[in-house]
Amino acid sequence: MGPGTCDVWWAGTAWMRPWHADLLSDGERTRRSGLWDAQHRAQYTVAAALLRLVAASLSGGSAAGVVVDRTCPDCGRDHGRPRLPGTGLHVSISHSGATVAVAVSDAGEVGVDVQQVEDGSVQELSPLVLAESEAGHVAGARDFFTYWTRKEALVKATGDGVTVPLCEVVVSPPGTPPQVLAYPRLGGLAAQLRDLGPEPGYVGALAVLSPRPVVVRERSAEQLLTAR
Numbered sequence: 001m002g003p004g005t006c007d008v009w010w011a012g013t014a015w016m017r018p019w020h021a022d023l024l025s026d027g028e029r030t031r032r033s034g035l036w037d038a039q040h041r042a043q044y045t046v047a048a049a050l051l052r053l054v055a056a057s058l059s060g061g062s063a064a065g066v067v068v069d070r071t072c073p074d075c076g077r078d079h080g081r082p083r084l085p086g087t088g089l090h091v092s093i094s095h096s097g098a099t100v101a102v103a104v105s106d107a108g109e110v111g112v113d114v115q116q117v118e119d120g121s122v123q124e125l126s127p128l129v130l131a132e133s134e135a136g137h138v139a140g141a142r143d144f145f146t147y148w149t150r151k152e153a154l155v156k157a158t159g160d161g162v163t164v165p166l167c168e169v170v171v172s173p174p175g176t177p178p179q180v181l182a183y184p185r186l187g188g189l190a191a192q193l194r195d196l197g198p199e200p201g202y203v204g205a206l207a208v209l210s211p212r213p214v215v216v217r218e219r220s221a222e223q224l225l226t227a228r
Contacts, residue, residue: 006105006214008112008196008206011050011221013042013098019228020049023063027070027078043095046225050102051091053224055084058104073159081159092156099202102221107192108210111156113149114198117141129166131182137173142203146174149205150193154180157191157207178205 024032028048035041049063056063072080082091092103092112103112119141126135129148138144151166158164170182171193178193190211196204197218208214 002215004107004210004212004214006103006107006110006206006208006216007054008204008216008218009050009054009102009104009221009224010198010218011046011100011102011225012199013039013046013095013100015222015225016042016046016049017226017228020045020225023049023052025068028068031079039098043100046100047093047095047102050100050221050225051082051093053221054102054104055087055089055091057224058089059087081156081161092153094152094156094204096202099198100221101196101198101204103206105208105214107212107214108208109157109159110209111153111158111207112196112204113152113156114196114202114204115145115149115152116202117145127167131167131170133170134173143174145203146195146205147171149203150178150195150207153205153207154183154189154191154193157209158183158186158189 032041032044052063052066055066069083069085070078070080090105090110092110094101094112094114096114097116099114101112101114103110122141122144150171151169155164168184172179180191183189192208192210192214194206194216198204
């Protein structure tokens with residue numbers, strides 16, 4: 001990776017292989033075993049394995065030897081956002097349906113989000129996601145999920161997560177270049193916001209906390225996940 005770069009790796013749960021589980025830490029295996037259905041276990045396995053495979057490809061080491069710290073800063077449990085200590089890299093993971101995204105950046109804290117476009121959830125979720133000024137720009141489900149992924153990417157990058165209501169984060173409308181217009185407690189948030197191009201039927205967005213432009217590259221993880 002060159003300086004000021006963010007790579008977004010796309011994967012499908014169909015690419016899961018039995019050896020992926022061997023790359024997970026004991027804590028990750030425990031967490032995976034507690035997931036209630038096969039799709040969620042596949043999402044978690046592919047994301048965790050892919051993160052290590054990408055990190056190993058950058059460091060030249062083995063994927064099994066990559067240390068991933070998931071310590072929650074609030075409670076100390078092993079369910080926080082992943083970090084790669086000692087590498088200088090910032091990472092983020094997202095998954096929805098059969099699609100998995102892993103973002104790795106050296107430019108600043110990063111957040112990635114992908115959502116499967118589903119018409120049925122828009123009406124229920126809109127009050128939780130949209131600011132009053134944004135509702136009039138939603139002409140269909142894809143517009144709504146564009147708003148949602150842009151905002152989720154931002155709260156992941158800042159580390160605020162669910163502590164910041166998405167309806168208080170204001171971004172530019174779908175169909176316009178993604179920009180941060182307002183963010184609670186951080187009026188001057190320096191963030192690079194991008195729309196991504198996942199598989200048809202999905203919407204994705206990326207946020208990197210950097211005052212300077214970031215080179216974003218979207219890449220397929222099929223070879224990394226299925227090479228053995």
